[in-house]
Each structure stands twice: as C-alpha cells, then as structure tokens.
Amino acid sequence: MSASNTGSAGATTAEAVTLLLRSPRWSVTDVMELLEIGDAEFRRLVEQNGKLARVLQERKADSAFDGLTERQCKACGELFRTATFRAYCGAPACRRVERLDRKR
Numbered sequence: 001m002s003a004s005n006t007g008s009a010g011a012t013t014a015e016a017v018t019l020l021l022r023s024p025r026w027s028v029t030d031v032m033e034l035l036e037i038g039d040a041e042f043r044r045l046v047e048q049n050g051k052l053a054r055v056l057q058e059r060k061a062d063s064a065f066d067g068l069t070e071r072q073c074k075a076c077g078e079l080f081r082t083a084t085f086r087a088y089c090g091a092p093a094c095r096r097v098e099r100l101d102r103k104r
C-alpha cells in the first residue's frame with residue numbers, strides 16, 4: 001500500500017461520509033445531498049472504504065430491528081408493539097384476560 005493517494009478527494013469524502021453517518025441524525029440521503037455525491041459515487045466510496053461499509057451495515061442492522069416486534073392482542077385484536085413475547089396489549093381489560101389465561 002502506498003500513500004500516494006493521501007489527500008485525494010475520494011478518501012476525504014469517504015471520511016466525511018463515515019463521520020456523518022455515525023450520527024443517527026443524518027440519513028444516507030441527507031449526507032449525499034450535503035456532500036453532493038450521486039448514487040454511483042456513493043456506492044464506489046462504500047466499496048473502497050471498509051470503515052464506511054461497516055458504519056452503513058450497522059445502521060441497516062439498527063433500523064431493521066429496534067428490539068420491538070408488532071403483535072396482535074389475543075383479547076381485543078389491537079396491534080401493539082412489544083419487546084417481549086406478550087400476547088396481550090397493555091389495556092387493563094386485556095391484562096386481566098392475560099392473568100386468567102395464565103392460570104389455565
């Protein structure tokens with residue numbers, strides 16, 4: 001590996017993109033607009049920069065799973081989001097049904 005590409009526009013852009021994408025406040029689109037990079041250039045940067053690719057992967061993993069799953073309440077049929085494997089939503093009536101259900 002030579003250092004001949006130090007200071008090339010590509011390397012600095014990749015660094016800027018990496019830094020911006022570490023912050024959850026910026027979306028990929030925001031960053032692309034901010035740094036005026038197109039789709040093709042963005043893909044090229046990701047291919048050339050392992051650090052950037054990793055940050056991007058972590059973000060994808062985060063947005064794909066936030067720890068909550070959507071379930072349908074067994075009692076009232078409402079959809080609710082939960083981090084556990086509960087079958088009932090948080091409504092008082094449904095919690096009562098849940099308690100009865102457990103005793104069975």
Ligand SMILES: [Zn+2]
Nearest residue numbers: 073076089094
């Ligand atoms: Zn319910």
